[in-house]
Each structure stands twice: as structure tokens, then as C-alpha cells.
Amino acid sequence: MKKTSFLLLSLLAIACTSQIEKPTGESVPDLGWLFLEGGPYTLETKVDAAPGAADFALVTDLSLMAEQPDILMSYPIEIAPDSTISVPLGSLEPGFYQVRLRDSVRFNIGVRPDAVFSAPDSQPDFDQFWAQTLAELADVPLDPEFSNEKRICYEVRYASWGGGLSGGIISIPVAEGKYPVCLQFMGYGAPVYHFDPNAAADRIEFAVSVRDQGIFKGNQDRWIDRGLASRDSFYYRGAFCDVKRAVDFVASLDKADPERMVAIGESQGGAFTFIAAALDSRIKAAAPAVPFLGDYPDYAKIVFWPVHEVFETADEQGLDRDELFRMLSYFDVKNFASRVQCPVYMSFGLQDPTCPPHTNFSIYNNLGTKDKRFFCVPTCGHAMWQEPSWSEARDAFLTPYMQ
Secondary structure, three states: OOOOOOOEEEEOOOOOOOOOOOOOEEEOOOOOOEEOOOOOEEEEEEEOOOOEEEEEEEEEHHHOOOOOOOEEEEEEEEEOOOOEEEEEEEOOOOEEEEEEEOOOEEEEEEEOHHHOOOOOOOOOOHHHHHHHHHHHHHOOOOOOEEEEEEOOEEEEEEEOHHHOEEEEEEEOOOOOOOEEEEEEEOOOOOOOOOOOOOOOOOOEEEEEEOOOOHHHOOOOOOOOOOOOOOOOOOHHHHHHHHHHHHHHHHHOOOOEEEEEEEEEEEOHHHHHHHHHHHHOOOEEEEEEEOOOOOOHHHHHHHOOOOHHHHHHHHHHOOOOHHHHHHHHHHHOHHHOHHHOOOOEEEEEEOOOOOOOHHHHHHHHOOOOOOOEEEEEEOOOOOOHHHOHHHHHHHHHHHHHHHO
16 A cells, blocks of 8 residues: 555654654654653644644544544644644543544544553463364474475475465575574565565575465455354464464474574564464564554454455354454454564554554554564555665664574
8 A cells, every 4th residue: 555645744743752662662753643651742733734724623543434433522723824733632542543634634643552452352262272273283294395486596385274275485595504584474465576586695584475375366355254154264264374384384494593583574464473473482573564453343443444345244144243253353463462472573654544553552562572662654554664764673673683
């Protein structure tokens, strides 16, 4: 998706610090859309709007999909001759909000995201279900098959849970030795990519393809509404196993150093990054961006796609909403978060309309590790991979774990 096109030009830096703190976070560029300290708060903004009278409203994000959004405050303001506004917000509760100015300006602000808590809703047999699933996976022989594309680049396919096929594109240094590993998990339906054979010659890089996506994709374009009738048949049961199997596979390579394995990914890949760290302690550090599949119940209150695809299919199959969400709780990344014990650096876009910040922090604030931090680009939507500042910060974070 493209970077947000909301009609904002810039924001004065008054609300948040640009200093990296552990375990709180940072905002780059430091424009003041993310309030990290206690209130009361004041929003000072330069907008692409004509001076004069205007209506201002603040809407809670969890009501965006409701017929009547929950307007927390609404009153007339005056846009100054230089197109700036100064709006007192008071002492807002931790969360994410949408600002509405006139009929054309929409943008998100965040308040103390590290205190936005969505309680886990895992079922009593959650651990038993996943222990059984992983035990079944362990009984499936790996049996990898390689087809050489370039001297150090291979396409790999191997068996996974339930007879599924997973694999991906892997780049392995030619020289003898043990090398660190970076697993890269792909976004929902993302196109296949190959690594530059001349880059990162000091590491193994693996672009993981889960079943029916990546190198297996074909003409398919939806997966999230597959197998909704049961936790046993839901698509992500197999896909999460494919994530675990990717760690198994790359750790089995003679040139891989399992003590230097990290994971990254955006969107669905961000969710898979968390799942890899939750299901396998050989992941020593994780850097997910705009993670998907977090907090299904609240997700449905904030965004239209892809939730509407799930609801449409569920309705066609006559599935009860409560039963649907109960089934989905077995695949909600926030319910895996307590298992993540490695260091985590998560990035998010404050304007993300696809994997909104609330759902990102439903995972982050339930992490088992205390060594965690976050990175925010307030002007960014879902395309965090287009932000050089995040790539630089992520690489700096991961480097010590790959040396």
C-alpha cells in the first residue's frame, strides 16, 4: 500500500521524544503524533487546509467500523493564517484515535501505546492444541529438495504438517564455515523475490514461503477465510507449522549457526516473525513490522479488509460469530506473545489502515520478553518496508545477534 495520503503537511514536535528508550520506543520522524508521556495533551499541527473556522472531532479507533463511530470530543476550532491548529486534548486514555478536521483531513494519533492492553483470550486447551500440532509436525520427514538457480541461490521445497508443502528461496555463502541466519517472512500474498548474490555474503538469508503462498502461490489471492469451520482445518494452523518448519530446515544446514539466527518480516511476515520466536527458542532476536493477525475481536471493530472476507465466508457457512472468534483465538498472535523470550524490535505506522496500531500493540504489550522496544513512523501507513529509517534501525538492532 502507498504511504498515507492524508492531507497533513507537517506536525510540530511537541508531544514525544526522539530518544530511543528501552522498553518504550521512538518515533521517527519526531513529529508529535505519538504521545509517550502522561497528559494533558495538546495537538499542534500544520494542515493542508484553508484558514478560518473548522469543526474538529476525535474518534476512538475501536469504533471505526461501527455504524456510528464513537466521537470522544467535538467542537469548533480556528485554523490560523499559517494553517496551524492548536487543540487541547486533555488527559486521554492510552490508545489510538482518529482526528477528523472538516470533511477532508483524517489522521491517527497515539497515546502511550505501551499501555494499550488487550488481554489474551486463549482457550483452556490452547497449549495442548499446539503441543499436539507440533508433535504431528515432528513426525513428518523434512526431505528437502533443492533446485539450483544461481551458484549460491536455491529454491527449496519440503514437507510440512498435514501434507502441506512449504519452502522458499535461500541464499548460502559458497565459502566453508558457519554463518548467521536471517529468516525473512513474507507478507500476505507478497511476490517472490531473490537475494542479490553479491550482497550479505557473510550470512544465510532465507525468504520463507508458507503453503500456497510465495513460490507456491499461482493465481490464489485469499487465504484468511480458508477452513473457518474448525481450528483443525483453519489455514493458519498449517501456515504456523510452516513457519516452525522453516526454522527446523535452516538450522539443519551444515553452514548454519543456530546460535546466530534472527527473524524479520512485515505484515503477515511480521506475524510469522512473532510466531517463529514463540515456537522456537533458536530465534535469538526478532524485528517484526506492522504485524498482522493480532487481536481478531478488536481488529473487526477497526478495519474493513480483510475482516469482511472472513465474515462473508463465515456467514455463507452458517458459522456463529462467537464460535468463529473462539476458533480464531487459537491463531491470534497476541495469545502466542507470552512465549516470545528473545529481544524484539517492532515497527509500526501510525496511519496504518490494514494492520492498525491497536492490533500491533495487542501483541507487543503481551510479550514475554522484557527486552523490547518499538519504532514508529507517524506519517506511514502500512508500507513500513519503504521507510529507510526503519531498515537502518532494524539492521543496527540485529547486527549484534549475527556477529
